[in-house]
Amino acid sequence: MGNHSDGSPNHSGTVATAGQNAVEKFQDPGLPPHRLRLADTDPRAAKRAERQVAILFGISVIGTVIFLVSYFAIDLHTDGSIATIRTQNLLLGLGTAFAMLGIGTGIVHWAKALMPDHEVSEERHAIRTEEDRQAAVRIVDDIVEETGIKRRPLIRNTLLGAVALAPLPALAVFGDLGPRPDDKLAHTMWAPQDGKLKRLTRDPDGTPIKASDVTIGSAFHVIPEGLNELPEGKLSAKAKAVVLLMRLNPEDLTISKGRETWNYNGIVAYSKICTHVGCPVALYEQQTHHLLCPCHQSTFDLTKECKVIFGPASRPLPQLPISVDAEGYLVATSDFKEPVGPSYWERDEHERLINS
Amino acid sequence: MSASSTAEVPFTAKTKVGRITDFVDQRVGGSGILREFGRKVFPDHWSFMFGEVALYSFVILLMSGTFLTFFFDPSMAETHYSGSYTPLYNVEMSVAYNSSLNISFDIRGGLFFRQVHHWAALLFVASLGVHMLRVFFTGAFRKPREMNWVVGGVLLILAMAEGFTGYSLPDDLLSGNGLRIIDGVIKSIPVIGTYISFFLFGGEFPGTAIIGRLYVLHILLVPAMILLMIVIHLFMVVVHKHTQYPGPGRNDGNVVGYPLGPVYAAKAGGFFFIVFGVVALMAAMFTINPIWNYGPYDPSPVSAGTQPDWYIGFVDGALRLMPGVVNDFHFEYIIFGHVLTLNVLLPALVPAGIIFTVLFTYPWIERWITKDDREHHVLDRPRNAPTRTAIGVAGFTWYCVMWAAAGSDLIATHFHVALNDVTYWLRALFFLGPVFAFIVTKRVALALQRKDREIALHGRETGRIVRLPHGEFIEVHAPLNDYKQYRLVGFESPVPLPAEPNEHGVVTRKEKRRAALSRWFFEDRVAPATPAELAAAHSHGHHEAIESGDEQRTLSH
Numbered sequence: 001m002g003n004h005s006d007g008s009p010n011h012s013g014t015v016a017t018a019g020q021n022a023v024e025k026f027q028d029p030g031l032p033p034h035r036l037r038l039a040d041t042d043p044r045a046a047k048r049a050e051r052q053v054a055i056l057f058g059i060s061v062i063g064t065v066i067f068l069v070s071y072f073a074i075d076l077h078t079d080g081s082i083a084t085i086r087t088q089n090l091l092l093g094l095g096t097a098f099a100m101l102g103i104g105t106g107i108v109h110w111a112k113a114l115m116p117d118h119e120v121s122e123e124r125h126a127i128r129t130e131e132d133r134q135a136a137v138r139i140v141d142d143i144v145e146e147t148g149i150k151r152r153p154l155i156r157n158t159l160l161g162a163v164a165l166a167p168l169p170a171l172a173v174f175g176d177l178g179p180r181p182d183d184k185l186a187h188t189m190w191a192p193q194d195g196k197l198k199r200l201t202r203d204p205d206g207t208p209i210k211a212s213d214v215t216i217g218s219a220f221h222v223i224p225e226g227l228n229e230l231p232e233g234k235l236s237a238k239a240k241a242v243v244l245l246m247r248l249n250p251e252d253l254t255i256s257k258g259r260e261t262w263n264y265n266g267i268v269a270y271s272k273i274c275t276h277v278g279c280p281v282a283l284y285e286q287q288t289h290h291l292l293c294p295c296h297q298s299t300f301d302l303t304k305e306c307k308v309i310f311g312p313a314s315r316p317l318p319q320l321p322i323s324v325d326a327e328g329y330l331v332a333t334s335d336f337k338e339p340v341g342p343s344y345w346e347r348d349e350h351e352r353l354i355n356s
Numbered sequence: 357m358s359a360s361s362t363a364e365v366p367f368t369a370k371t372k373v374g375r376i377t378d379f380v381d382q383r384v385g386g387s388g389i390l391r392e393f394g395r396k397v398f399p400d401h402w403s404f405m406f407g408e409v410a411l412y413s414f415v416i417l418l419m420s421g422t423f424l425t426f427f428f429d430p431s432m433a434e435t436h437y438s439g440s441y442t443p444l445y446n447v448e449m450s451v452a453y454n455s456s457l458n459i460s461f462d463i464r465g466g467l468f469f470r471q472v473h474h475w476a477a478l479l480f481v482a483s484l485g486v487h488m489l490r491v492f493f494t495g496a497f498r499k500p501r502e503m504n505w506v507v508g509g510v511l512l513i514l515a516m517a518e519g520f521t522g523y524s525l526p527d528d529l530l531s532g533n534g535l536r537i538i539d540g541v542i543k544s545i546p547v548i549g550t551y552i553s554f555f556l557f558g559g560e561f562p563g564t565a566i567i568g569r570l571y572v573l574h575i576l577l578v579p580a581m582i583l584l585m586i587v588i589h590l591f592m593v594v595v596h597k598h599t600q601y602p603g604p605g606r607n608d609g610n611v612v613g614y615p616l617g618p619v620y621a622a623k624a625g626g627f628f629f630i631v632f633g634v635v636a637l638m639a640a641m642f643t644i645n646p647i648w649n650y651g652p653y654d655p656s657p658v659s660a661g662t663q664p665d666w667y668i669g670f671v672d673g674a675l676r677l678m679p680g681v682v683n684d685f686h687f688e689y690i691i692f693g694h695v696l697t698l699n700v701l702l703p704a705l706v707p708a709g710i711i712f713t714v715l716f717t718y719p720w721i722e723r724w725i726t727k728d729d730r731e732h733h734v735l736d737r738p739r740n741a742p743t744r745t746a747i748g749v750a751g752f753t754w755y756c757v758m759w760a761a762a763g764s765d766l767i768a769t770h771f772h773v774a775l776n777d778v779t780y781w782l783r784a785l786f787f788l789g790p791v792f793a794f795i796v797t798k799r800v801a802l803a804l805q806r807k808d809r810e811i812a813l814h815g816r817e818t819g820r821i822v823r824l825p826h827g828e829f830i831e832v833h834a835p836l837n838d839y840k841q842y843r844l845v846g847f848e849s850p851v852p853l854p855a856e857p858n859e860h861g862v863v864t865r866k867e868k869r870r871a872a873l874s875r876w877f878f879e880d881r882v883a884p885a886t887p888a889e890l891a892a893a894h895s896h897g898h899h900e901a902i903e904s905g906d907e908q909r910t911l912s913h
Contacts, residue, residue: 093640277540
């Protein structure tokens with residue numbers, strides 16, 4: 001490539017090289033001469049600057065007063081309306097802003113207009129001196145020598161072994177931060193309890209849903225029966241069990257082998273937990289029959305058993321097998337046939353466990 | 357002791373402050389420190405203030421955060437809201453969310469402090485980022501400051517961790533969904549992911565432990581580490597003395613600027629109040645994180661357009677850009693009966709991994725390529741290091757593409773375009789954007805160098821058009837004074853360093869690679885003008901304007 005674009009005129013065959021000045025360079029002319037400010041030459045300008053600084057400090061005092069007045073004069077307890085809180089927030093903020101900006105701009109103006117503005121040049125010193133370096137190296141050598149660690153490898157090796165193992169208890173003590181995962185992620189609340197199938201109920205009030213309530217095109221946010229009555233771990237149970245319930249024209253559904261009995265007259269239930277990283281797949285596009293996750297825009301096609309048609313998810317949403325009970329309420333005929341939510345290392349193992 | 361001997365010195369301070377200083381000094385012996393620092397010279401430039409903004413926002417964070425801890429209760433126990441915000445009256449929620457609402461609505465100034473804290477946090481990470489860009493583009497990371505650059509990188513990671521743990525604390529719907537995404541990402545980690553998730557959340561997500569644990573990290577562990585890193589950072593700044601921009605009178609052997617006392621201290625101290633004032637102004641007038649609109653965390657609902665705080669955006673954007681399925685190819689594998697979910701793992705770890713690896717190692721990479729072991733205290737103007745500047749802009753562009761992707765849904769709704777198209781375009785830009793940015797930036801930098809050269813050789817345009825006796829029109833150029841001239845010519849312009857044999861006379865493969873990189877770095881270059889060239893340009897006399905046109909062609913062919 002040569003010097004084809006080195007920018008030197010075509011007669012110049014030489015270029016400046018790092019560190020070695022093959023070519024004569026411009027000499028550093030030194031610091032430019034200092035220019036006096038107006039306040040340096042004109043006492044009236046200096047006086048004016050002084051007054052300006054004082055005014056800025058005065059503004060700060062006003063800001064502090066605004067803060068104190070709005071803190072004590074506005075009482076949230078007699079009138080806790082949003083408008084009051086907003087007004088107080090604004091006044092406290094403006095008071096603080098004036099108090100701070102007054103001091104800040106005042107000091108900076110003082111420094112720029114009235115304090116000496118001569119630039120000073122100071123020598124840099126070497127970070128270390130050669131003498132120090134040699135002394136330090138000698139000290140380190142002596143220390144190593146006096147310990148005799150080189151001559152006694154037995155001591156060295158046992159020490160290394162001990163030090164390498166010593167942190168293990170520090171790791172082990174975190175063992176009780178949480179329980180072992182075991183197969184907890186494989187099951188949800190939908191599993192029939194004592195042979196009784198769980199009803200699909202509305203989120204959040206927990207009222208059961210009749211198949212006849214679900215008209216074509218409608219969608220329900222669903223939780224399992226009994227979730228709200230759980231004494232503890234309600235949110236953790238809900239985080240796995242939430243379901244979306246929709247009704248489509250049965251002809252629109254593509255049903256794979258083994259899932260023929262999982263829907264009821266075109267009513268289908270799918271896990272609401274995205275298979276990507278677990279956000280609730282909360283958006284149902286009624287016209288296109290697409291489910292969309294608002295977090296990362298994974299899109300699932302409801303007519304194709306929630307196959308991924310766009311976005312970062314890689315697996316379809318798990319389907320919940322449903323039917324109706326004697327009273328006409330929708331029930332889950334079993335738990336999900338695969339773990340819900342984001343993928344994890346043992347997921348495939350759990351899926352086999354569920355289906356065995 | 358020695359105090360008595362000091363007292364005998366017939367020296368009395370002129371001012372009261374001086375006498376107090378003397379009193380303290382006689383008891384603690386601080387005069388050595390004061391002598392060293394009292395008049396220490398600091399160079400002045402607007403771009404040096406980003407680091408100051410970061411430091412001051414951190415101080416504001418410590419102060420406002422301490423206030424908030426007096427009222428915040430990080431418990432996930434269930435309670436029913438009974439405060440003054442009526443829309444949530446009697447809603448079941450965690451104690452943490454309840455206390456966050458109480459801070460906002462029932463404690464005077466609580467909302468203000470919450471907003472100051474959140475705005476200052478956003479400003480803290482932003483100023484850190486801009487400060488690091490400044491350091492990168494001016495080459496301030498070069499010897500002897502490589503380690504301080506690394507400390508800065510660690511600070512950036514800590515700041516992001518501090519921010520994430522912080523905005524998860526109120527336990528509102530938005531932050532709960534953020535935690536859920538983190539849980540999903542953790543679960544994708546091979547072998548130990550599920551265990552980490554269970555250990556972090558104390559069982560299954562969301563459990564009842566996470567807020568308390570994040571709280572300890574947020575108010576104790578991470579801030580302590582940030583504080584430690586800041587101390588190390590500033591200590592090294594003192595050891596190295598500050599860098600300075602190139603210019604007349606400035607070189608690697610000196611430092612030109614204002615003495616710490618009084619001018620620099622006044623400006624820097626005053627600037628703290630200005631930063632505080634601006635943060636207060638934002639907190640007064642702009643709502644940030646209105647948790648009362650989101651409601652308590654519940655795994656079922658989610659609001660559309662959810663986004664993390666801006667600095668986590670690039671990771672979230674990467675998660676959005678990665679396709680899970682391409683045609684029928686799934687990015688989730690099952691190997692030996694275990695699930696490897698690359699559609700989560702890759703975007704969560706790889707871009708951030710690449711960015712921080714390059715960031716941490718860049719000083720050593722450039723040092724290896726240039727074989728430059730000298731100390732550098734004078735900064736580079738970004739245009740005078742075209743390849744480095746281009747690398748920086750390429751990286752920044754890559755980051756920005758991912759960051760923009762975190763708002764893909766909002767881009768789609770605001771500009772009325774299809775969400776899918778936004779994602780497709782951003783996927784393309786993810787790969788092409790950095791390449792394009794590199795090429796454009798390098799060309800721009802070289803063009804700016806040529807312009808500098810042009811001005812140095814032919815003076816500045818005066819705008820005065822003169823007609824010559826034979827009818828030709830020329831524009832008169834005025835020569836620069838020595839100081840302005842030196843600003844344009846006083847820089848180093850390294851040439852490619854060819855491969856050199858080692859002590860055995862062998863040119864190793866590694867050395868050849870280094871030479872290739874050196875060529876890539878420096879082969880396109882615009883050398884600074886030399887006095888000889890200036891003399892030649894002047895001898896052209898009245899034909900300057902025409903000549904400069906010719907030369908432009910020579911320079912850019």
